[in-house]
Amino acid sequence: MDFLTEFPSLGRRDLSALRQAIDGTFRNFTRAYGEGIEAFFDPLLRFMIWFERLLIHAPWPIVIAVLAGLAWLGSRSWKITLGTVAAFLAIGWLGMWENTMSTLAIISVATFLCIAIGIPIGILMARHDRAQALITPALDVMQTIPSFVYLIPVVMLLGIGKVPGLLAVCIYALPPIVRLTNLGIRLVDAEVLEAATAFGASRREKLWGVQIPLALPNIFAGVNQTIMMALSMVVIASMIGVQGLGVPVLRAISNQYLALGLMNGLAIVALAIIFDRVSQTYGKRLQSYKDQGHG
Amino acid sequence: MAEDMSEPKIRIRNLYKIFGDDPVAALAQVQAGASKADLLEANNHVLGLRDINLDIPARGLQVIMGLSGSGKSTLIRHFNRLIDPTAGEILVDGEDVMAMNDTALRDLRRFKMSMVFQKFGLLPHRTVQQNVEYGVQIQGLSEDEAQRRAARWIDRVGLSGFEQHYPGQLSGGMQQRVGLARALATDADILLMDEAFSALDPLIRTDMQTVLLDLQAELQKTIVFITHDLDEALRIGDSIAILRDGEVVQAGDPQAIIMDPADAYITDFIKDINRAKVIRIRSIMVPGPGGGQGAPVRTSQTIEEILGLLHDSPDGVCPVLDKAGAVVGTISLTAVIGALEVRKGAQVARYS
Numbered sequence: 153m154d155f156l157t158e159f160p161s162l163g164r165r166d167l168s169a170l171r172q173a174i175d176g177t178f179r180n181f182t183r184a185y186g187e188g189i190e191a192f193f194d195p196l197l198r199f200m201i202w203f204e205r206l207l208i209h210a211p212w213p214i215v216i217a218v219l220a221g222l223a224w225l226g227s228r229s230w231k232i233t234l235g236t237v238a239a240f241l242a243i244g245w246l247g248m249w250e251n252t253m254s255t256l257a258i259i260s261v262a263t264f265l266c267i268a269i270g271i272p273i274g275i276l277m278a279r280h281d282r283a284q285a286l287i288t289p290a291l292d293v294m295q296t297i298p299s300f301v302y303l304i305p306v307v308m309l310l311g312i313g314k315v316p317g318l319l320a321v322c323i324y325a326l327p328p329i330v331r332l333t334n335l336g337i338r339l340v341d342a343e344v345l346e347a348a349t350a351f352g353a354s355r356r357e358k359l360w361g362v363q364i365p366l367a368l369p370n371i372f373a374g375v376n377q378t379i380m381m382a383l384s385m386v387v388i389a390s391m392i393g394v395q396g397l398g399v400p401v402l403r404a405i406s407n408q409y410l411a412l413g414l415m416n417g418l419a420i421v422a423l424a425i426i427f428d429r430v431s432q433t434y435g436k437r438l439q440s441y442k443d444q445g446h447g
Numbered sequence: 448m449a450e451d452m453s454e455p456k457i458r459i460r461n462l463y464k465i466f467g468d469d470p471v472a473a474l475a476q477v478q479a480g481a482s483k484a485d486l487l488e489a490n491n492h493v494l495g496l497r498d499i500n501l502d503i504p505a506r507g508l509q510v511i512m513g514l515s516g517s518g519k520s521t522l523i524r525h526f527n528r529l530i531d532p533t534a535g536e537i538l539v540d541g542e543d544v545m546a547m548n549d550t551a552l553r554d555l556r557r558f559k560m561s562m563v564f565q566k567f568g569l570l571p572h573r574t575v576q577q578n579v580e581y582g583v584q585i586q587g588l589s590e591d592e593a594q595r596r597a598a599r600w601i602d603r604v605g606l607s608g609f610e611q612h613y614p615g616q617l618s619g620g621m622q623q624r625v626g627l628a629r630a631l632a633t634d635a636d637i638l639l640m641d642e643a644f645s646a647l648d649p650l651i652r653t654d655m656q657t658v659l660l661d662l663q664a665e666l667q668k669t670i671v672f673i674t675h676d677l678d679e680a681l682r683i684g685d686s687i688a689i690l691r692d693g694e695v696v697q698a699g700d701p702q703a704i705i706m707d708p709a710d711a712y713i714t715d716f717i718k719d720i721n722r723a724k725v726i727r728i729r730s731i732m733v734p735g736p737g738g739g740q741g742a743p744v745r746t747s748q749t750i751e752e753i754l755g756l757l758h759d760s761p762d763g764v765c766p767v768l769d770k771a772g773a774v775v776g777t778i779s780l781t782a783v784i785g786a787l788e789v790r791k792g793a794q795v796a797r798y799s
Contacts, residue, residue: 343564343566344568347562347564347569347570350564352586361581442615
C-alpha cells in the first residue's frame, strides 16, 4: 500500500543530480556564449543609454513640448494633450523627473522592440495554422510564468543591467501584440478577401492592401496592451538594475515609506493613462471610416 | 475583334465538385451513380456539383438559377477558380483554366474576368474612388489611368459626387453600384455576378437590373449572372441554366423553359410567375406572311404589352414585326390565352 500513499517520486539524490545537471549545463552555456550574446546586445544597450541621457539632459520644457506634441498628434484632443502637460509638470514638481525619464526611455524602447518582433510573428501565425499551433502555447507560457522565474536565466546570462531588464519586460509585454495581430488578420471579412483574390491580387498585395489595413485597429489594441504590460513590469525590472520609477518603489517597500511608494506608483499610473488614452484614440481614428452613418 | 463567334466564351465539361476529406474516392461513387443523399450518409461527403456541362456564348447574359444549396455560387467560383473542381474541364476562350499556374491564373483574374459579389465585397477602408481603382491598380496600370477609369465608371453608374465617401456611408444599392463600377473598370470581357442584386430591396433591385441591361446593351460583355429569383432571371437572361442539387436540370432560351419545362421541378418553379409579363410574342406567334386587322406588334414584346392591341383588333389577330420592322407572322388572342396556361403534360410527372 506504500505505493498509493507515497507518491512515486524520483528520490532526493536523483532529483538534486538532475537539477545540478540542468544548472551546470546552463552555466556552461553562459560561460561559452554569454560574452557573445552580450556583444550582440551591445548596440541596443548603447542606444538605450543614449536615449535615456537625451531625455534626462534635454531641457525639461522641450521634453514636455515634444511629449505634448506627440499626444496631440496621436489623439487630436486638447483634453488629453493638456492632461499630459499637467501630469508631467506635477511629476517634475514632485521631484520624480529623472526617474520618469528613465522609465519612459525603457518603455519606449521595449514597445518599439515588441512591435518590431511581434507584428511579423503575428502575421506568420495568421497565415499558417501550424505556426499558430506552435506559437500559441509559447505565448501562454510567456504570459503566465512568474516573472522571477525567467529573470534567473536572463540574469545568469547577461548579469544585472538595462539589457536583461529590457528582455524581461519584452518577454512579458510581447504576447498581446502577437495575439492581436494574428486575431486582427484572421478577423478580416472573408468576402472582402475573396473579392481581392477574384481581382487577381497576389498574397503580398492582399496582405498589405487588405489584411493589414483592416487589422490595424486590432493591431493598435495590441500595441496599447503591450505598453500597459511593459509599464506594469517597471518595478520588477528595477530589481535587476533598471533605473526608473521602480527603484524608489522598491526602496519604499523595504523601508515602509508610504508617501514615496505612493508618489512613484502614481507617476507610473499617470504614464499608463497617458499612453493608454493617446494610443486608444489613435486606434479609434484609424477606423473612423466605420463610424460615419449613411451620407 | 477576330473572335470565332461559334466558339463558346466559357465551356464547362463534366465538372464535379465534392466537399469532404477524400473527394477523389467519393468521386468514383458519384460517377457510379450514388446520389447526394447516399454520399452524405455513406461517407460524410457533400456533393456540390455533378457532371455540369455548359457552354456560355460570348457577349450574352447567361443566368444560372437555383434555390439555395443548388450549387450555383459554387459553380460560378469555378470559372475563376476561387474554388478548384474535383474533376472536369473549364475552358475560357479555349484555354484550359485548370492547367494554369499561379501567374496565369492571376492574369486571368486581373484581365479577363471581374466579379461582383452578393455582399458587395468592397474594401471598407478605401473610398468609393479608391475601391473602383482597385482592380486597375492590381493590373499594374498607372495611377493616372486608374483615376481616369474610376472617374469614368463612377459617373457611368451614377455615383458622381460620392467619390470621397466610404462604402459604410452608402446605402446597399449605392454600394453595389460601386461593386459594378469596380468590376467594369478593369475592362475584362467576362463579368461574373454572384447574386449581385439579391441583397437589395425589390425596387432598388429592379433599378439595378435596368442599369445592368443598359450597360450590357452598350458594352456587350459576357456576363454570368447567378440568382435565385426567377423573375430576375427571366427579365435579364439571354439564356438560363437551372440548377438543382448540383445538377443542371434545364438550360437554354428562357422562353423555351417557360413554354416547355423539362420536368415537374421546373414546372413547379415557373407556376407562380406572371406569364403575361414574361412570355414574348416570338415564342407564341404563327410565322407567316402576316395578316390580321389589328395594329402591328413586335416579336420582343410581352403578352401584357400587346393585350390591349389584340383586344382592339376586330378579328383578334395582329401582324408581328421583327426588329427591322419586317412582317414575320401573326399573333391571335386564342394563342395568347393558350400560352397563359401552364402546360398540363409536365404536371403529371412527379419529382424523382
